[in-house]
Amino acid sequence: MAAVCLQRLPVITADCSPIEQRFKQMMQQMELEKSLLSDHELRLMEDAERMSRKQGNEYDSDEEEGHGDQEIMLAQDLEDTWEQRFKSFQPAPRVRADLDKDLTSVQRCLADSLVLLAEQQVGAEKLWLLPQAAWQEGETLRQTAERALCSVTAAGFKATFLGNAPCGVYKYKLPKATRTESSVGTKVFFFKAILADSAPGTAPNTALLWVKKSELQKYLKPAYMMKVDRFILSL
Numbered sequence: 001m002a003a004v005c006l007q008r009l010p011v012i013t014a015d016c017s018p019i020e021q022r023f024k025q026m027m028q029q030m031e032l033e034k035s036l037l038s039d040h041e042l043r044l045m046e047d048a049e050r051m052s053r054k055q056g057n058e059y060d061s062d063e064e065e066g067h068g069d070q071e072i073m074l075a076q077d078l079e080d081t082w083e084q085r086f087k088s089f090q091p092a093p094r095v096r097a098d099l100d101k102d103l104t105s106v107q108r109c110l111a112d113s114l115v116l117l118a119e120q121q122v123g124a125e126k127l128w129l130l131p132q133a134a135w136q137e138g139e140t141l142r143q144t145a146e147r148a149l150c151s152v153t154a155a156g157f158k159a160t161f162l163g164n165a166p167c168g169v170y171k172y173k174l175p176k177a178t179r180t181e182s183s184v185g186t187k188v189f190f191f192k193a194i195l196a197d198s199a200p201g202t203a204p205n206t207a208l209l210w211v212k213k214s215e216l217q218k219y220l221k222p223a224y225m226m227k228v229d230r231f232i233l234s235l
Contacts, residue, residue: 003132
C-alpha cells in the first residue's frame with residue numbers, strides 16, 4: 001500500500017516566545033538608534049522651523065518662494081490623516097475560537113502546521129490513518145499515493161508531492177482469518193506532500209480531520225504513530 005502525509009503549512013506567523021519578543025525589541029531599538037531620518041521626518045522638521053519663522057517678528061514671506069501652494073498640506077496634516085485611517089483599519093483575527101475547534105476545517109490553527117487524517121476501513125474496524133490505497137499492478141508507488149489522496153479529497157485539494165521516493169514504511173500482520181500463503185502482512189509506504197491549494201467552497205467532510213502534530217497521538221495507534229512521527233515536519 002501507499003499512503004500520503006499531506007501537510008498544510010502555517011498561513012500566518014507564530015506568536016513570538018518571550019525571548020524572541022525581547023530580541024525583536026532590542027533589534028528595533030538598535031535599528032532606530034543607527035538609522036537616518038526619513039524624508040517624512042525631515043519634512044516635519046522643516047515645517048516646524050517654517051512655522052517658527054512665521055511667528056517671529058522678522059518673518060519675510062519672500063524667503064518662502066519655491067514652496068507656494070504645495071505646502072498647504074503639512075506633514076503633520078498627513079500624519080493626522082494616516083492616524084484616522086489606521087484607527088478605522090480592522091485586521092483579521094489571528095485566533096478564531098469557533099473555527100480552531102473544527103477539526104474538519106483546513107482553515108483552523110493558521111499559525112500551525114496541520115496533517116490530514118482520513119477515516120478508513122481496516123478489516124472489521126475503522127481507523128484514523130494517513131490517506132492510503134492498495135498498490136495496483138502497473139502503478140508506481142507515488143501514483144498509488146496520489147490516487148489515495150484523490151480518493152478521499154475528490155477535487156477539493158491540490159497537493160505538491162515531495163519526491164518520488166517514500167519517506168517511511170510501516171508494516172503489520174494481517175488477521176489470521178485473512179492471511180494467505182502468499183500474503184501474511186502489509187507494507188505501507190509513506191509519501192510526503194504539501195497542500196498547494198484548497199477550493200474555497202469545499203464542504204467539511206467528517207471523514208477527514210486536520211490535526212496538529214501534537215494532536216496525532218489522540219487518533220493514531222502507538223506503533224503507527226511512532227513511524228509517522230519520524231518524518232512529519234514540526235513547524
